[in-house]
Amino acid sequence: MKINKYKHIYEELAAKMKDGIFQPGELIPSENELAQQYETSRETIRKALTLLSQNGYIQKLRGKGSVVLDTSRAIFPVSGLVSFKELAEQMKGPVTTRVEEFGLIKPEPFLQHQLQCNAKDDTWKVTRTRAFDDERVILDKDFLLKKFIPDLTEEICKDSIYSYIEQELGLTISFAKKEIVVESCTEEDKQYLDLNGFLHVVVVKNYVYLDDASLFQYTESRHRLDKFRFVDFARRQTT
Known part of the structure; x- marks a missing residue:
């Protein structure tokens, strides 16, 4: 079953947060940087970030970007x-x-x-x-x-x-x-x-x-x- 690209990006970023590559309180790369990294559109990146936000991985900060939340308690x-x-x-x-x-x-x-x-x-x-x-x-x-x-x-x-x-x-x-x-x-x-x-x-x-x-x-x-x-x-x- 083919997985949507934004879901693939979501899963990769979520895994980095679980593994501690992105630490709580740290800003993740910008939409532009992620779009370049994954060779996709900013719209696709926005969908992945929205999913991360909905599931409690990040908080979007106006004018700053997206900060990683502490997910260690969400068992x-x-x-x-x-x-x-x-x-x-x-x-x-x-x-x-x-x-x-x-x-x-x-x-x-x-x-x-x-x-x-x-x-x-x-x-x-x-x-x-x-x-x-x-x-x-x-x-x-x-x-x-x-x-x-x-x-x-x-x-x-x-x-x-x-x-x-x-x-x-x-x-x-x-x-x-x-x-x-x-x-x-x-x-x-x-x-x-x-x-x-x-x-x-x-x-x-x-x-x-x-x-x-x-x-x-x-x-x-x-x-x-x-x-x-x-x-x-x-x-x-x-x-």
Whole structure:
């Protein structure tokens, strides 16, 4: 799948900020300099900079340019729609994913309600644990409708389901509705997570839609209480 040039520039500049090549508080090169560097138009550069601004990487200063913001605290964005693999690339230390369960199921009434489907709709069930420094601290439970994702493998689940959907199937993941609650630990949490005595987990429930507004995925991401803060970058929109 061909990537737009401005998105490619955005990803390169964002990577430089994550890697510390551009430090917080530093001005990045001007639009003219970037246009020359990437051999493209200033309009393309503006699109890349706008995306960086919207995602909290830079702040545009009138008459000065664009200053790099501190992104080190933005670990699990509340409103963002990114894959765990994309988040893991920003983190320090070893991060591993293990597929605990994988297969097709017929949805019971609870899932029928969450996915707005019926009992005959084949549904992929994917249960994965995420370990940091060999501690299992996240349990991801994904349910995806087979009518939208006809083929899925355990190897894909270990890598990135979203990359597969977008790059191999050519679908566009558009938006999600999220709910964040604190729940008592279940027997499943106790089985798969290193809870270290915690009795509750933070649960992020995601309802994920394609660009035609089709609901194709319901996810519960269950996090050990002490390990993660959920942060967001908010930019006020003016009229």
